[in-house]
Amino acid sequence: MFNFHYRLERNAMGLVLAIVVVASIGGLIEIAPLFTIDETVEDAPDMRVYTPLELAGRNIYIREGCYACHSQMIRTLRDEVERYGPYSLAVESKYDHPMLWGSKRTGPDIARLGGKYSNEWHVAHLYNPRDLVPESKMPAYRWLMRNSLKIGDLGEHLAAMRAVGVPYTDEMIANATADAYGQANPDSTQAAGVTARYGEATNVSLFDGKPETLTEMDAIVAYLQILGRLTDVAHKTEQASVE
Amino acid sequence: MIQGTWIIQRGGVGMVALLTALERTYAAIILVFVICVGVAMAVAGRGDLMAAHGWIVALFGMVVMAVLLRGIDAPEPWEERFREYYDDPTKVGIILALIWGVIGMFVGVWVAALLAWPDLTFDAAWASFGRLRPVHTSGVIFGFGGNALIATSFHVLQRTTRARLPDQLSPWFVLIGYNLFCVLAATGYLMGLTQSKEYAEPEWYADLWLVIVWVVYFLIYIRTLARRREPHIYVANWYYMAFILVVAILHIVNNLAVPVSIGHAKSYSLFSGVQDAMTQWWYGHNAVAFFLTAGFLGMLYYYLPKRAGRPIYSYRMSIISFWGITFMYMWAGSHHLHYTALPHWVQTLGMVFSLVLLVPSWASAGNALLTLNGAWHKVRDDAVLRFMMLAAIFYGIATFEGSFMAIRAVNSLSHYTDWTVGHVHAGALGWVAMITFGSLYALVPWMWKRPALYSARLVELHFWLALAGTVVYVFAMWNSGITQGLMWRTYDQNGTLAYSFIDTLVAMHPYYIARTVGGLLFLAGAVVAFYNIWMTISRPAPVDEGAAADLPVEPPAPRAWAQAGE
Numbered sequence: 006m007f008n009f010h011y012r013l014e015r016n017a018m019g020l021v022l023a024i025v026v027v028a029s030i031g032g033l034i035e036i037a038p039l040f041t042i043d044e045t046v047e048d049a050p051d052m053r054v055y056t057p058l059e060l061a062g063r064n065i066y067i068r069e070g071c072y073a074c075h076s077q078m079i080r081t082l083r084d085e086v087e088r089y090g091p092y093s094l095a096v097e098s099k100y101d102h103p104m105l106w107g108s109k110r111t112g113p114d115i116a117r118l119g120g121k122y123s124n125e126w127h128v129a130h131l132y133n134p135r136d137l138v139p140e141s142k143m144p145a146y147r148w149l150m151r152n153s154l155k156i157g158d159l160g161e162h163l164a165a166m167r168a169v170g171v172p173y174t175d176e177m178i179a180n181a182t183a184d185a186y187g188q189a190n191p192d193s194t195q196a197a198g199v200t201a202r203y204g205e206a207t208n209v210s211l212f213d214g215k216p217e218t219l220t221e222m223d224a225i226v227a228y229l230q231i232l233g234r235l236t237d238v239a240h241k242t243e244q245a246s247v248e
Numbered sequence: 249m250i251q252g253t254w255i256i257q258r259g260g261v262g263m264v265a266l267l268t269a270l271e272r273t274y275a276a277i278i279l280v281f282v283i284c285v286g287v288a289m290a291v292a293g294r295g296d297l298m299a300a301h302g303w304i305v306a307l308f309g310m311v312v313m314a315v316l317l318r319g320i321d322a323p324e325p326w327e328e329r330f331r332e333y334y335d336d337p338t339k340v341g342i343i344l345a346l347i348w349g350v351i352g353m354f355v356g357v358w359v360a361a362l363l364a365w366p367d368l369t370f371d372a373a374w375a376s377f378g379r380l381r382p383v384h385t386s387g388v389i390f391g392f393g394g395n396a397l398i399a400t401s402f403h404v405l406q407r408t409t410r411a412r413l414p415d416q417l418s419p420w421f422v423l424i425g426y427n428l429f430c431v432l433a434a435t436g437y438l439m440g441l442t443q444s445k446e447y448a449e450p451e452w453y454a455d456l457w458l459v460i461v462w463v464v465y466f467l468i469y470i471r472t473l474a475r476r477r478e479p480h481i482y483v484a485n486w487y488y489m490a491f492i493l494v495v496a497i498l499h500i501v502n503n504l505a506v507p508v509s510i511g512h513a514k515s516y517s518l519f520s521g522v523q524d525a526m527t528q529w530w531y532g533h534n535a536v537a538f539f540l541t542a543g544f545l546g547m548l549y550y551y552l553p554k555r556a557g558r559p560i561y562s563y564r565m566s567i568i569s570f571w572g573i574t575f576m577y578m579w580a581g582s583h584h585l586h587y588t589a590l591p592h593w594v595q596t597l598g599m600v601f602s603l604v605l606l607v608p609s610w611a612s613a614g615n616a617l618l619t620l621n622g623a624w625h626k627v628r629d630d631a632v633l634r635f636m637m638l639a640a641i642f643y644g645i646a647t648f649e650g651s652f653m654a655i656r657a658v659n660s661l662s663h664y665t666d667w668t669v670g671h672v673h674a675g676a677l678g679w680v681a682m683i684t685f686g687s688l689y690a691l692v693p694w695m696w697k698r699p700a701l702y703s704a705r706l707v708e709l710h711f712w713l714a715l716a717g718t719v720v721y722v723f724a725m726w727n728s729g730i731t732q733g734l735m736w737r738t739y740d741q742n743g744t745l746a747y748s749f750i751d752t753l754v755a756m757h758p759y760y761i762a763r764t765v766g767g768l769l770f771l772a773g774a775v776v777a778f779y780n781i782w783m784t785i786s787r788p789a790p791v792d793e794g795a796a797a798d799l800p801v802e803p804p805a806p807r808a809w810a811q812a813g814e
Contacts, residue, residue, distance in 0.1 A: 017473040031578030068440035070378020080587035095589035103517035110664040
């Protein structure tokens, strides 16, 4: 073995090939089957895609680095299930490009945050977390209230999402901008199209409390309110034992 | 300081003068191309943040072009100069590494302070924790670590092959191009541009640019090896090559994405959900393995034996640990996803390989420490060598801790807590930064042909600041992580959870302050290092007799393979 190596280390290209081959094996065996084994991702026939407004909110969540402190992955541990709700299933992040499972909980897990608090609570909390939770370490995101939301190009965003495998229809892509506006303005004419395309249960609301402008606050609250609610398969299925 | 500015100006012209006339022309063409790409990005990205990056690219190209033009008329370098090693990119890389190091560590202290005092954001989006945190991680990993790796790899490659780099232009392309990537990364985060993939945050165009830079880097390695005057490729180069090759594989696969349009900075990852999570942590864990371990082991295998004046203890241990690390690390990433929606079989594989990984890891650490046998008096007297010894010890500690935390039951407690953060910093401060500072302290007098560093006592001061800072930081995070992990799972007599989440966060406050203090100590050490190295460089150069022997050889000369090269 050492004699073989004694020869190998005299051959630069041989060494290069050996490194590439040896290093590729682990990833191939662990990652490739995840795309082919059916049981990896559960079925969820009722699952819907993100609305344009929720997707815009998700992009703000990414932009602000929220994932650095909040996980969206409840583990199969008893205390986590009791604290946060049913453990997360793979299918629940099927449309998450990229996934936001997170790796650190400086703040709590928010995989099942949707519907837990009112829109008003979220707006006030994002505006200054310490008004509601005096001990909080979360930054105050006041600029979300000031910044108007960019919605003109949301159709292109949906098209890119479709390119990576999310089943957006042509109609959804064509109406993305109008749907983003309508979802945050329940009294507008555009509101009806949102529920027609994304389902009756879609949360159409004055998220930031202000009808006149569409702000980044509208989008982020719309996103936070859908967390864990694209499908209710995790609540319906019998959960395997937790440790 | 005036003297320093003079050195930079003279240095810039002098460095351009060492390029051949043809290389200067190629450099100008490349820079014009870069400036055009920048302007094109600014035009295509109107109304998008990409426009800002376009202008940054163009401006970056113009600054480099200005340096080039100052020396473009210099006479062709003497034939004699091509018989020497080519060290200018290494010198600039050392300075850049130190600058990025101070910036990255400063931002690290800042984000640490934000966790203790969250209102320090001052209502500015760019100054919030979520945007500054990747500036810290990329700044220290890619800015500080990456520049140090590029700088030392060019030095080690030439000395261990006894061959000059194949040309003068491509190493500059790699070094300057890489720093353009780092600038795009850091400025992007502040503006809110991120893919959210940890340690792979830069957006698609920066990723594409890094691929080009990386291919040239690989070609420099292969071309220099082809010119080598040593039959055997020294072990340090195996590690540098593994670093270059595997980082390329990881970078390309993990960053596969579809941009919204050619004028949008934003892209959507090709993978989603569980597949994306596994790909991300296959990348993330092996960024630790091949960026933060393999590359720095390359440093260790050259600078430690050189400084100690001892050959590497065991050639066979080097072989076993090299291939063990190259093979097994790539399986270990799934231990970041214990108890998640990742299939159980992948979690188990990740845990098993993480445990076995301790064998090659400790073989490396042991090999380094046993190399010091017979030189322990030097470790006592020479703080530079002591930095390297401490790095090997922390490497051993951090890899043991890593294997331990990969055990499912342990991970159920440690994951999502500060214990992970503490573990990362045991490796990053204790291992990566210590071996880097030790290597740079050894390298600077050789590169600038000085008899010694400006001050050995400042190295001593830096050593104790760095050690104290690391210990304070790691102990704070062990305490906070284990405390919080236990509080999360504590039940009261009624069988309900005893603590609310916010109770556990309140318990973290003293540790977050302690961690800020630890980071501040470490940062102070880095500033001392910067000052010491700057003073070493800016002092007038005395005639150094030893430098005359530091030349590549023309005729091939057989040498013992188990020794560090010249």
